[in-house]
Amino acid sequence: MRTCGDCTLCCQVLDIPELAKPAGRLCVHANAGCRIYPDRPTPCRTFTCGWLATPALGEAWRPDIAGFLVRDERDQGYLCIDVDPARPEAWRAQPYLAQIKAWSRMVHDRTGCLLVYTGREVTVVFPEADIALGPVGPDPRLIIGYLKGADGRRPFVRLLDGDRMIQEWLGQSGDAKVGR
Ligand code: SF4
Numbered sequence: 140m141r142t143c144g145d146c147t148l149c150c151q152v153l154d155i156p157e158l159a160k161p162a163g164r165l166c167v168h169a170n171a172g173c174r175i176y177p178d179r180p181t182p183c184r185t186f187t188c189g190w191l192a193t194p195a196l197g198e199a200w201r202p203d204i205a206g207f208l209v210r211d212e213r214d215q216g217y218l219c220i221d222v223d224p225a226r227p228e229a230w231r232a233q234p235y236l237a238q239i240k241a242w243s244r245m246v247h248d249r250t251g252c253l254l255v256y257t258g259r260e261v262t263v264v265f266p267e268a269d270i271a272l273g274p275v276g277p278d279p280r281l282i283i284g285y286l287k288g289a290d291g292r293r294p295f296v297r298l299l300d301g302d303r304m305i306q307e308w309l310g311q312s313g314d315a316k317v318g319r
Pocket residue numbers: 142143146147148149150186187188189190191202203208
């Protein structure tokens with residue numbers, strides 16, 4: 140049975156509306172543990188990161204070592220990576236990136252998607268490209284897929300406000316930084 144030990148990364152990277160705590164900012168109650176542990180809000184009580192829940196993820200995936208945590212929201216179609224803002228490139232190191240790309244293929248095959256959050260900054264990870272959206276709201280409404288063209292298929296991301304598209308990003312195979 141795993142325990143959190145000295146790790147407190149979820150107290151930094153997660154959005155906790157009950158505490159008006161934005162993603163990426165360390166909770167004011169965090170101090171060598173939780174100062175309000177008996178009274179901590181429900182999201183803190185119920186949250187389990189991917190490393191804690193998945194014995195197959197080795198010690199290198201412990202969030203305070205890796206520099207990010209894995210958040211399973213696949214019931215809503217998302218697998219999320221929440222990155223320590225002090226180490227924004229941590230998820231791009233190996234062996235992490237190869238596994239994250241493999242997960243992105245798996246979730247895309249099931250019409251989901253893999254999102255990397257660094258504070259409010261979101262990157263959508265496709266198997267063949269990453270599309271950086273920049274800062275978005277806490278619960279973005281996204282359409283994610285592929286467009287077929289003469290030169291093959293290209294990943295796209297659309298940000299919606301209700302049914303209205305307010306921004307679109309188009310990726311190219313192997314192109315890690317694209318947008319318009
Ligand atoms: S990120 Fe995971 S291991 Fe770290 S404190 Fe949160 S639940 Fe525990």
